[in-house]
Amino acid sequence: MSERYAYAQQQYQAIGVDTEQAIEKLSRLPVSIHCWQGDDLTGFENRGGTSGGILATGNFPGRATTPEQLMQDLDTAFSLIPGKKRLNLHAVYAVTGGKKVDRDQLLPEHFEAWVEYAKARGLGLDMNPTYFSHEKVKDGLTLSSPDPEVRRFWIDHTKACRKIAEYFGKELGTPSLVDVWIPDGLKDVPADRMGPRKRLKESLDEIYAQKVDPHCVIDCMEAKLFGIGVESYTVGSHEFYMNYAAKNDLVYLIDNGHFHPTESCADKLSSLLLFSDKVALHLTRGVRWDSDHVIALDDSLKEMCREIVACDALDRVIIGSDYFDASINRVAAWVIGARNIQKALLYALLIPHASLAALQDEGRFTELLAMQEEIKTFPFTDVWAEYCRRMKVPAGPDWMKTIHAYTEEVLSQR
Ligand code: RNT
Numbered sequence: 001m002s003e004r005y006a007y008a009q010q011q012y013q014a015i016g017v018d019t020e021q022a023i024e025k026l027s028r029l030p031v032s033i034h035c036w037q038g039d040d041l042t043g044f045e046n047r048g049g050t051s052g053g054i055l056a057t058g059n060f061p062g063r064a065t066t067p068e069q070l071m072q073d074l075d076t077a078f079s080l081i082p083g084k085k086r087l088n089l090h091a092v093y094a095v096t097g098g099k100k101v102d103r104d105q106l107l108p109e110h111f112e113a114w115v116e117y118a119k120a121r122g123l124g125l126d127m128n129p130t131y132f133s134h135e136k137v138k139d140g141l142t143l144s145s146p147d148p149e150v151r152r153f154w155i156d157h158t159k160a161c162r163k164i165a166e167y168f169g170k171e172l173g174t175p176s177l178v179d180v181w182i183p184d185g186l187k188d189v190p191a192d193r194m195g196p197r198k199r200l201k202e203s204l205d206e207i208y209a210q211k212v213d214p215h216c217v218i219d220c221m222e223a224k225l226f227g228i229g230v231e232s233y234t235v236g237s238h239e240f241y242m243n244y245a246a247k248n249d250l251v252y253l254i255d256n257g258h259f260h261p262t263e264s265c266a267d268k269l270s271s272l273l274l275f276s277d278k279v280a281l282h283l284t285r286g287v288r289w290d291s292d293h294v295i296a297l298d299d300s301l302k303e304m305c306r307e308i309v310a311c312d313a314l315d316r317v318i319i320g321s322d323y324f325d326a327s328i329n330r331v332a333a334w335v336i337g338a339r340n341i342q343k344a345l346l347y348a349l350l351i352p353h354a355s356l357a358a359l360q361d362e363g364r365f366t367e368l369l370a371m372q373e374e375i376k377t378f379p380f381t382d383v384w385a386e387y388c389r390r391m392k393v394p395a396g397p398d399w400m401k402t403i404h405a406y407t408e409e410v411l412s413q414r
């Protein structure tokens, strides 16, 4: 234990915060790291760029193009990220040994390589059906398409993914989160808003009628405001999924890039937690739009994490990351974003929530604001450094040395 940590511990103790407890809680809290930062959401289907109103911009050299490369890059990133990790996969990361397997035909065996990878590292796996970058996306629609054949394909794809997630859950002993996010929407003013939403509802009803082991799968759905090329109407809107999830006892997922920029996603958590057992998160950073920049340690991230802790919901909020920047070193991008999530969580765990809430209830608003502001300059960095030391990762910018070496030895040889 460093002298600086001992001093920080005392400072926090004086305001009723136990730093040891904070470190302990954080070290047990899983964060699901998305695999798709590693290759700009390309996957292994040998296709072109992404569609569906999402895109990674930039062309930084060294992108992983095989499962082995992606796994190697992930290992490097994971070695620099403290805390408990899960890995979040997308269906297009199936490992089919060069065989073309369409998405409605995917089987657990196509993810065996990932299960082995996860087992060897003690990771849980999460799953996302991939509803974009495919010829069966017709006029920008999937599960809400007026064409029954198109709907059939995507329903079957989702069912296949839920079976794969069930296999993850069984093999790894921890439930797999299946996130339904579809790109469905319209560029221009719709004539019919109800039709596509009604079809989406029917598709979901059929999907969730398929029984999978609830100990192995957690189903969630992710809403959105708009996408590039789909500005006027999004079928799977916030109201649609919030209601669908509540009514069917499923989990709602908040992606903080999917709302009006001035809307606080942190503010949504308490409301959702009062009505459902669990809430899932995609942490990202939107700059002017849902641009999926690398997560920064900014006020919105801090507020989101503060809210999770203040609501005493560490075991009810399922935390994951979701961003893709191809303009900088992709391995470093993973590390930067994931370390920032860890930092924001630790920061939140070092706030004396109960005593601040008491000040609020007692109407002592001057003291409340004074305390909230004082806490901001408490010796957080010394606790962070101690946490990193115990997790055996560099505390400061030294981790970039590993990135430089890895770039020279591995990425630049690709
Ligand atoms: C898109 C959603 C969705 C995707 C991933 C790749 O706006 O955020 O979660 O980013 O499925």
Ligand code: ZN
Pocket: 181, 222, 255, 282, 322
């Ligand atoms: Zn998302």
